[in-house]
Amino acid sequence: MRAVVQRVTRASVAVEGATVGAIGRGWLVLLGVARDDGPEDVARLADKVVNLRAFDDEAGKMNRSVVDVGGGVLVVSQFTVMADCRAGRRPGFTDAAEPAKAEALYLEFARRVADSGLEVATGVFRATMAVELVNDGPVTFLIDSRRLF
Numbered sequence: 261m262r263a264v265v266q267r268v269t270r271a272s273v274a275v276e277g278a279t280v281g282a283i284g285r286g287w288l289v290l291l292g293v294a295r296d297d298g299p300e301d302v303a304r305l306a307d308k309v310v311n312l313r314a315f316d317d318e319a320g321k322m323n324r325s326v327v328d329v330g331g332g333v334l335v336v337s338q339f340t341v342m343a344d345c346r347a348g349r350r351p352g353f354t355d356a357a358e359p360a361k362a363e364a365l366y367l368e369f370a371r372r373v374a375d376s377g378l379e380v381a382t383g384v385f386r387a388t389m390a391v392e393l394v395n396d397g398p399v400t401f402l403i404d405s406r407r408l409f
Contacts, residue, residue: 261292261293261294261365261369261404261406262291262342262405263291263402264338265289265403266287266288266289266393266399267397267398267400268283268286268287268288268334268396269394269396270282270284270394271392272334272391272393273389273392274392275383275384280383280384281336281381281383282334282381283331283332285330285332285396286329286332286378287326287331287332287333288333289309289333289334290341291336292337292342292356293356293361293362293365293366295357295361297405301406302369305405306372306376307372308408309333310325310373310378311327313328315328315329326378327376327377332378332379334383335370336391337362339356339357342356342357362385366385367382
């Protein structure tokens with residue numbers, strides 16, 4: 261499981277011109293699910309996103325989590341995060357999970373994050389979405405569940 265995690269002052273996602281999810285301050289998570297991902301990947305990645313201390317404290321140091329600042333999390337499925345661009349000119353997607361599995365793990369990730377008490381919004385799985393955000397910092401991380409040991 262891979263996530264592009266962006267600290268935002270606000271973010272929203274729309275489908276066919278209608279906003280389906282929005283948050284204020286917090287994390288925008290663009291989430292990709294791999295073929296061999298499972299519940300342990302969801303648990304590791306959700307825990308990391310919820311507890312990652314990358315919000316400023318009173319001294320201006322990245323020392324607070326999204327929970328500490330009372331933020332929200334907008335989770336958007338994005339299989340292209342799993343793309344392999346090493347060979348040729350066209351990205352390969354053979355590492356991405358098939359849609360039914362990807363959707364189930366995506367929804368489980370959003371549920372686990374919500375279980376922490378955070379406001380969670382989502383996009384619509386497999387829809388063409390328009391994502392708007394104001395990246396705060398900018399602060400952006402690429403987190404892979406397989407590298408969280």
